[in-house]
Amino acid sequence: MCVQAQHGPADLSIYWQTDAAYDGKNQLRYQLVLKNDGRKAFSLNEWDLFFNTMFPILDEQTEKYAIKDLKGNVFQITFSGQTLQPKDSLVISYTSKYIIPGVSMLPNGFYLLNNKDKKTFFGIEKVSYKMLQRSAEENRSYLAELYNKNKAFEKAESNILIFPTPKYLKESKGKYRIKHKITVQADTSLYPMVSREVSSIVSVEFTNGGSADLVLKQNPSLGAEAYHLTISENQISIEASQYAGFLYAIKSIKSLYSGVKHTSGEKVLPCVEVKDEPRYGYRGFMMDIARNFRDKSIVLKYLDLMADYKLNVLHFHFIEDEAWRIEIPGLPELTEVGARRSPLFHEGNALMPAYGSAADTQARYLTRADFIEILRYAQERNIQVVPEIETPGHARAAIKAMWARYNRFMRQGKPELAEQYLLHDPEDKSVYNTPQNYNDNVLNPALPSVYTFIEKVLDEFALMYKEAGVPFTKVSLGGDEVPRGVWEGSPKIKAFMEEQGMSSVHEVWTYYIDRINKICLKKGLQLAGWEEIGMVNKGKGMVVNPNMADKQNMQLDVWNNVIGGGQEDLVYRLANAGYPTVLISASNTYFDMMWDRSFDEPGLNWATYADLYHSYSLFPEDYFANIHTYYSGKKLDRSRISQLERINEKGRAHFLGIKGGVFAETLLKDENLDYLAFPRFYVLAERAWAQRKPYESEKTFDISKFDKDYASFIDRIGRVELQEIQDRMAFRLPKVGLKQEGKIVLFTAEYPGFDVYYTLDGSLPTQTSSKADKATGIRVERGQKLTIAVLDKNGRRGPVSTLDIE
CATH class of the missing domain: 3.20.20.80 (Glycosidases)
Structure with a gap:
């Protein structure tokens, strides 16, 4: 049980930075600056500070604090009579075993646990970091290198019509014009799949005979996931031997449709012949x-x-090790204990906090019904x-859960049940x-x-x-x-x-x-x-x-x-x-x-x-x-x-x-x-x-042929595939490379399809900022700070590039 502390998380903040002794090689010293933002003094002597970090930290003892590795990625700091006055702070220096190369390896999941009652705890939400940056010279060199690399792949020599690339595709003259509603002739077992897949493009009506717009025919000679697709000016025809082949043929039609520029409200498909099957099963x-x-x-x-x-x-x-995320009837501890992390893990009813979970004590897992729904959903999409x-390693969650079960039955005087699923030798x-x-x-x-x-x-x-x-x-x-x-x-x-x-x-x-x-x-x-x-x-x-x-x-x-x-x-x-x-x-x-x-x-x-x-x-x-x-x-x-x-x-x-x-x-x-x-x-x-x-x-x-294929690949990915998913996926947007030539800064993006925005005062670009023009570059003056990034149609910003103008 969590008991609310007298001082809440709003009273304390943590700031991470490198120590003065840090050199990124032999001295890997870092600092946690713990600050009291409240109006009352805060007695650290009553609390122990816990946190996660990906890389191990060396145990350390000073006059003011001690740092201890609790295993996993949990570390504990105890204090010696420290009291933080309002607006006062305590600098905690520590040594990491490894250099921290990026944001994901920064310490996180901070919480305080009362060391008297061992029950009262709260998470510290206000955590900030001083990001490690390249020097100005290193940054300029990095951005120029990125510019050149992006520039080399800007021109696609071939257009990928269907993605992933089919085994054989031949494009012919003419177009298939998609009607407002199309008729489909297929085995009735395929009706649900066809309706689900095609309805995003056009309405569907099934027919048992006559001339249909889309015809699905069984061809037993084809492999389980193979298909033949023919699109003529008058009809779309699919041949496959099994459900998977028909599904993938329709996925290819949708892929073909996504890459077409539809004008004046007209929906069309190019006429093609496709013979396709996967490289790997x-x-x-x-x-x-x-x-x-x-x-x-x-x-x-x-x-x-x-x-x-x-x-x-x-x-x-x-x-x-850090969680068991699936309900198993008859073994409730697997989720009651194994799916729960808590600062009170010492009581044996939860696992230790990990990977930033801090004071979150909710058991998070898939129910049996969830998993059954996932299985059915996957099967409809030909996914096993x-x-x-x-086992036998990475089994800590199961071991601790079954140890809790063991102790429960031992308290009840039932040793046979206690040992039934014991997973370790005490x-x-x-x-x-x-x-x-x-x-x-x-x-x-x-x-x-x-x-x-x-x-x-x-x-x-x-x-x-x-x-x-x-x-x-x-x-x-x-x-x-x-x-x-x-x-x-x-x-x-x-x-x-x-x-x-x-x-x-x-x-x-x-x-x-x-x-x-x-x-x-x-x-x-x-x-x-x-x-x-x-x-x-x-x-x-x-x-x-x-x-x-x-x-x-x-x-x-x-x-x-x-x-x-x-x-x-x-x-x-x-x-x-x-x-x-x-x-x-x-x-x-x-x-x-x-x-x-x-x-x-x-x-x-x-x-x-x-x-x-x-x-x-x-x-x-x-x-x-x-x-x-x-x-x-x-x-x-x-x-x-x-x-x-x-x-x-x-x-x-x-x-x-x-x-x-x-x-x-x-x-x-x-x-x-x-x-x-x-x-x-x-x-x-x-x-x-x-x-x-x-x-x-x-x-x-x-390598020249490989690079040409890569240029075509990123062209398709940037201009088609990412555009299709940007309303439901927070994918990585491309980073911008920069090259200064006098008073003009040239720019390139890692993959195409997105607009580039910039500011010259160091502020982060938004959709109200200036849009960069590739044809002219960006005119700059000495002393300005160019800040530039890709933004998608929803205003989501990609990785930011900055350049101090010389």
Whole structure:
């Protein structure tokens, strides 16, 4: 329970800045300035300050305060007799283990907890930051470089008529003029889909015979997702073998329609012949609603977008260390405890605040009914929903929830029920630390209750799929980031190893993977998981496991191709070893990565910086062909890269496809997801659907041809696709590059389709500001401060560029 404090959050504010000792290299000292904005003195001695930060902070003790790492991303500051007088402030200096490269790594989620009653708390809402800026010289150089890069892709040599690009398209003379109402001839099973998809363009009337405007014919010779589309001056004809093909043909008609300039109220389509099918059968998007919650409406919105761009798998990441976001009947603690974060986590009825949740104590999760609706909605759009149940690592929310259940039943004198779903060994003294700074988040494979829990959860998911009328054929059970040291101090593991004749905890890992795979096989499920489930540690780190039984029932989602990380060729090695693999490239399609090195760009940077060109540069099966064009520096050792394994023909047969995704550590608001995902999402759509280009090979790569395709790609994205979604998506608008030539500043935008506005007094541009003219540039005078940005039709402003005029 939250008890209202005498002093509320309006009385205090926090300002973040670098410390005087900060140099961005060896001295990573930062400051939190805590100020009393109220009219009464505030006794800090009664309160402890808590907050989140992405990067660990060193413990520190001074005369006025002490800083302590509580694990996860939670830090505590205690005070020594400090009283803040009105308008007074306290400077708290601390040292980070890593440099803070951007806004998403700034500390957040500040709250105060009364250290006497341990129940009274309040969040601090007034938090501001002194943003780190480039020097004037560095900024001028950066903007000029951006100008030149944008300039190189301003002219599109070919027009993309349908996006993503179809396998074959031939345009002919003439136009099909769309009537106010069109007649449709199709199998009755297709009526709902056709009505839903076509009604945004024109009214529909179905007919069983005669001459129809739109005819859908079954052609059993075509693949499951293939279609043939013919648009003549008199009729539109679609051939497909299954529902998916008909759906994608209509999506292509809508895409064609979006790119046409309709004049005088006339709706037309160019006459075309299209023969199309996807490059990959697996075309996925991973959505994380665990670390920061997104409700059902956001999931449905993204399912619509996935369908529009012909993606067919939603990898649903809703279970993590920081939250369990799905209702499971019979295990209420999973959402009562596992979906709730609270400053009162020490009471055992909630998780610790994380990623900026601060004093928000509401349990946020999808109900069973929500998930069933999502399943049905996805099925209508030919999208398979694959739930991810994180095991054995990233399982802290489940562990803490089942520990609360254990304690509840123990208090009731029911030890058998208490132990039924216990997920950890309370006597485990193992010392480990995960990349997310946890030391208590891994399931214990020696406990039979772990497998009872997994089966219980899988059975409940099966019931939800059954009620939705959707086949349940695949589940991800995680498998990633189990750290060194885990299980080594567990008496349960020691006894289990002796029983099994094991000599190393590394053998516990392969036992666990084999066992959960057998559980999935028993339930008619394919086991999906991160790359580690197809790997083994033989004492020198994880390597490909060639001996895993039933490997064909295991889909590996491979993210690790980080340049310089030592696993650049991992996806190819696993595919070559016979594992069905899906590439989710951290270097290209992890959309939670920062766009560039600008401090105000949101996202993370541990894998890469990825602007649209960088993302588009991915060649899924041959990414060494052009890696030198978007990476540089010491990490790109061409002599070492040449020694890495390439995919072979056996590997290509096991390479199922690709996906992109957004992990949610930095997504405090819904619009943060839109900003990070779009427009990079379009790269995923193109690479997953469009056929392999002739230059996607180390032998045939031609950067001039690639760059021409990229220019056409961004032309379509900027002038058509982003225009279509700007009323429902807060996507990233293009940034403006600048180049001063005397008294004229020239400008370019990263992608076209939007107006550019500017001021010369340093104020932020709005729609009432001057509109920049590309033909003339911007006339300036020495001493002015040019501030320029793209604005969309609704007045939303893109990243701002500023230039001090010399």
